[in-house]
Amino acid sequence: MRIGYYPGCSLLGSSREFDESARAVLKALGVELVEVPDWNCCGASSAHILNHELSIALPARILALAEQAGISEILAPCAACSNRLLSAQQELEKHPELLPGIEKAIGMPYKGSVKIVNILEVLDRLKVLISVLTTAPFRKKVASYYGCLLVRPPRVVNFDRPEDPQSMDLLLKAVGATPVEWPFKTECCGAAFSVTRTDIVAKLSGKLVQDAVKRGADAIVVACPMCHSNLDLRRAEINEYLQKEYAVPAMFITQVVGLALGLDPKALGLHRHLVPVAFAETAGVQS
Amino acid sequence: MNSGSHHDHHEDTLAWRIQQATGVKLAHCYQCGKCAAGCPVADQMDLPPCQVFRMLQYGLPEYDKRVLESEGIWLCLACETCSTRCPQEVEIPKVMDFIRGEALRLNLAHPRSRDILAFHRAFLDSIEYTGRLYEVGLVADYKVRSRHFLKDVMLAPKMYVKGKLGLLPHLIKNRRGMKHLFKHTIGKG
Structure with missing residues (x-):
C-alpha cells in the first residue's frame, strides 16, 4: 500500500514521537508513505479565527501540491490537520464561487480530487495484519481518547460516531488491550488554549485524567498532538489544579500499536514524554 | 428596526x-x-x-x-x-x-481577548514567513506581544531535553508563494 503523507507542523516539533511512531508502524506494516512536497502549515486553530479565506487557502495549497505529485489519498495523522484539510475541501465543494480567489492565492490549480484520511482509518484497514503481527500484546487497561477534531463536526469529518466512537477501542482490542468504559472519549482537552489560557486546559484536561485514573486505566491513548501536549506537557498544571500526583501516561495510538508489533520503544519516541511510560522498557525487552 | x-x-x-x-x-x-x-x-x-x-x-x-x-x-x-x-x-x-x-x-473586542489574539497573530506570522509553524518563534513572539515573559520558562528546557524543541525554523522552499497566499487572503483588506 502506498499513501500520501502530510505530517504537519506539530509532528516536526512538540509531537515528533507521533511522526516517528506513525512512520515506524506503517513501515512495519508494509505501507509506503509519499510526503507532500514543500507542504505548508494548515492554519490549525488560528487561521479560522482571523480570516475565513486564509483558513481555506492554506489547506487548499497542501491539497493542490498533493494533486500535482499524483497523490490520490493523503494521510494526515494530526487530528487538527485532517480536520482543517477536510473543512477546506468541503467549503470549496459547497462554494465553488470561492475557487478562483483561492487558486489565485495559492498560485496553482485545485481540483479537489484528493481523499483525506486520519490515522485511525488507515490503521483500521490494516487491523487484521496488525493482529497477526502482534508479538507483544499490550495487556493494559486503556482509556481511548478521541478528542474533538477526529469526530466533530460529523457533517465535515463523517468518521465513526460523534458520541461514543469505537474505532480506536477496536484497534486497541486487536493488540490485546482492554479499553475502559468512560464518558470522556470526545470531551475537549482545552486544545489551542495551552499557551494562552493554561488555567482552562488544566481544568478540562484535569477532569478527563481524573476519570481515566478512577476507571483504572494504565494509559490514556490519543490520536491528536494537541490532546497529547495538553495531557503530557501540561501534566504539572493538571496535577496542581487537581491537587494530585497522577502519573498515568498519555500515549499515541501508533506507539501502542508499535509496542504490540515488538518495535523498539526508542524508535517509537516513548522517551520523549514528560510523563514517563514506565512499562515501555519491559515491553521493549520482549522484542 | x-x-x-x-x-x-x-x-x-x-x-x-x-x-x-x-x-x-x-x-x-x-x-x-x-x-x-x-x-x-x-x-x-x-x-x-x-x-x-x-x-x-x-x-x-x-x-x-x-x-x-x-x-x-x-x-x-x-x-x-x-x-x-x-x-x-x-x-x-x-x-x-x-x-x-x-x-x-468595530473595535469592541473584550480586553481579555488580547492574549488570545496575540497568540493567533504570532501563529499566523510564523507561517507567513517560514511556511510552517516555528514553535520556538511562536512562543517568543507571543511573549513579546502579550508581555507574559515568564510564561512557561520552566517547560522549555524540559521539552528541549526530550528533543521536542526544534531551535531552527523549518523553511519551505516556496516562501514567496506563502507571502502571495497571505497577501491575497488576509491581506486583501
Whole structure:
C-alpha cells in the first residue's frame, strides 16, 4: 500500500514521537508513505479565527501540491490537520464561487480530487495484519481518547460516531488491550488554549485524567498532538489544579500499536514524554 | 428596526450580517439550551452560546453591542460539541468566528481577548514567513506581544531535553508563494 503523507507542523516539533511512531508502524506494516512536497502549515486553530479565506487557502495549497505529485489519498495523522484539510475541501465543494480567489492565492490549480484520511482509518484497514503481527500484546487497561477534531463536526469529518466512537477501542482490542468504559472519549482537552489560557486546559484536561485514573486505566491513548501536549506537557498544571500526583501516561495510538508489533520503544519516541511510560522498557525487552 | 422580530433581520443588525457571511439563520435557534449544556467552557462565559443567539435574535443595537463586547465569544474552543448536538444543526462555532471578526473590526473586542489574539497573530506570522509553524518563534513572539515573559520558562528546557524543541525554523522552499497566499487572503483588506 502506498499513501500520501502530510505530517504537519506539530509532528516536526512538540509531537515528533507521533511522526516517528506513525512512520515506524506503517513501515512495519508494509505501507509506503509519499510526503507532500514543500507542504505548508494548515492554519490549525488560528487561521479560522482571523480570516475565513486564509483558513481555506492554506489547506487548499497542501491539497493542490498533493494533486500535482499524483497523490490520490493523503494521510494526515494530526487530528487538527485532517480536520482543517477536510473543512477546506468541503467549503470549496459547497462554494465553488470561492475557487478562483483561492487558486489565485495559492498560485496553482485545485481540483479537489484528493481523499483525506486520519490515522485511525488507515490503521483500521490494516487491523487484521496488525493482529497477526502482534508479538507483544499490550495487556493494559486503556482509556481511548478521541478528542474533538477526529469526530466533530460529523457533517465535515463523517468518521465513526460523534458520541461514543469505537474505532480506536477496536484497534486497541486487536493488540490485546482492554479499553475502559468512560464518558470522556470526545470531551475537549482545552486544545489551542495551552499557551494562552493554561488555567482552562488544566481544568478540562484535569477532569478527563481524573476519570481515566478512577476507571483504572494504565494509559490514556490519543490520536491528536494537541490532546497529547495538553495531557503530557501540561501534566504539572493538571496535577496542581487537581491537587494530585497522577502519573498515568498519555500515549499515541501508533506507539501502542508499535509496542504490540515488538518495535523498539526508542524508535517509537516513548522517551520523549514528560510523563514517563514506565512499562515501555519491559515491553521493549520482549522484542 | 427595533421590532424584536427574529424572522427577518434588518440590514443594520449583526444577525443580518451573520446570515450574509455564514448562511446561518439565527431564527433557526429555538433556545433548547443544548449548546450551553455541552459546552466545556460555558461555565466561564459571561454569555453562553444560547444567550448570544437569543440576544442577537432581538436585532437591537444595544444587545448586538453587548454580544460584541462579551468575553465569552473569545473562549469558544471550536470543539464543535454544540453544533454536533444542536437539533437544528446550527453551525455555532462558525458564527462565533464571524462575531469575533466583527468585534475586532468595530473595535469592541473584550480586553481579555488580547492574549488570545496575540497568540493567533504570532501563529499566523510564523507561517507567513517560514511556511510552517516555528514553535520556538511562536512562543517568543507571543511573549513579546502579550508581555507574559515568564510564561512557561520552566517547560522549555524540559521539552528541549526530550528533543521536542526544534531551535531552527523549518523553511519551505516556496516562501514567496506563502507571502502571495497571505497577501491575497488576509491581506486583501
